[in-house]
Amino acid sequence: MELILEFLSNTGYFLADWRHVIMLIVGCTFCYLAIAKEYEPLLLLPIGFGIIIGNVPFFKGFGLGIYEDNSVLHYLYFGVTSGVYPSIVFLGLGAMTDFSSLLARPKLMLLGGAAQMGIYVTFLSALALGFLPKEAGSIAIIGGADGPTSIFLTAKLAPHLIGPIAIAAYSYMALIPIIQPPIMRLLTTEEERCIHMPDAREVSKKELLIFPILGVLLCCFLAPASIPLLGPFFFGNLMKVSGVVERLAKTARTAIIDTATIFLGFTVGASTQADVFLTPKSVGIFFLGAVAFSIATASGVIFAKIMNLFMEQKINPLLGAAGVSAVPGSAREVHLVGLKSDPTNYLLMHAMACNSSGVIGSAICAGILWSFLV
């Protein structure tokens, strides 16, 4: 009888409290959004299930939890805390990115830079709210709208905030269809939304080959701290465009990135244990994440409007919203908002150019923040 009682006292049913229940509901909600609504399922499903697994109550000391040494989850979590998974994800991203639309319209690269202003405004806001500088830097990178970059920088600067920051970053990325369109419509007129972009010129294979080498030299010389992200990114892209290692490029953009995504999402979700996640700081992070996304979207759109003051051939200012790094979600939203105003206005490929530039811009910002705050 005593044995049975002892066993029961070690079960999750006995050890659970209201915080675990809340987190389990959050995890189930993420799974629901991923499966039923198809909101970024590649991210939300692993994260959601990870939250469920991470919040099953257990008796500490048996090497079960993600924060306990020698546990399986702890070993898998190493890829997050060391920044390995984000680098691998960037390798796969590079192997699937087509830079031809960006190379055909280099001016759109500036919109990718402008959208990163959200990061710096959020940095100041986080400092003002009382966060420490390293914490503020980690929160600010949410404005880059890039999950792996957010996790990478947070792992370096404020590892204790990986859970809430990753959840915030990926949640807002999934909510792009809700966050971005109202801001785009507020900051643009109907006439501006109907601006047609000219067809892009054809880009030669030589240009596609030169770009990743130029990009890595320029960006990594400027911000060496971004090497772990931009190095694999441009390497993946070079493998893709060279055409001589198609097998490697295919593996990078399929098996490798999928494996990294599974473990990244799952372990990040599992790291959001109730006692770590349900804190006032997490509320602040979620609030600042929304600020970051909104300002990033707005700054991209406003910068496009400023560019139009000096350009003969106007840019559709909606493209500024695609300067955030959320590929391809924000490009898709820009395209859809453009179509609503003018069903013949196809902005997708131009928006993808801004998106790709945003990936580079957010990685550079992460490198800059890391080198300033380390």
Add this chain to the structure above:
Amino acid sequence: MYGLEAIAKANGWLIAITGASIVMTGLTVLSLIIAQLPKVVAYMEKCKKEKELLKMRRAMEAKNAGRPPLDIEVLVSGYKPLIEELGESFDLDELHALCRNNNMPHAHLSIRSLREAGMLIPQGDGIFTWNTQ
């Protein structure tokens, strides 16, 4: 500590302004370089073509040494790259101009020989096409 005081203590303004400037400058420079890429690639292609033409011309001159300068095979191999530049149909004057620019030897004689050999097919009004058969 909160508010502007917290920002000032952490050098927030400096970090934000410097960081924003660095990222904008970096992307601006990258976009300026990318904008010049088509010119660089076109220049590289032009240099490559000029080298090939020079090689062809030297081969023609070497083959023509001690031979009558009207060997049709040699002429065809030498003039084909020029014809490809002009397109499917072209004016004979354009071909002459191109030969002058590329310092082709005995241009008039060579073009006449190509016409007589049926390699340059008249289409009327001074327009010719290359016999691809």
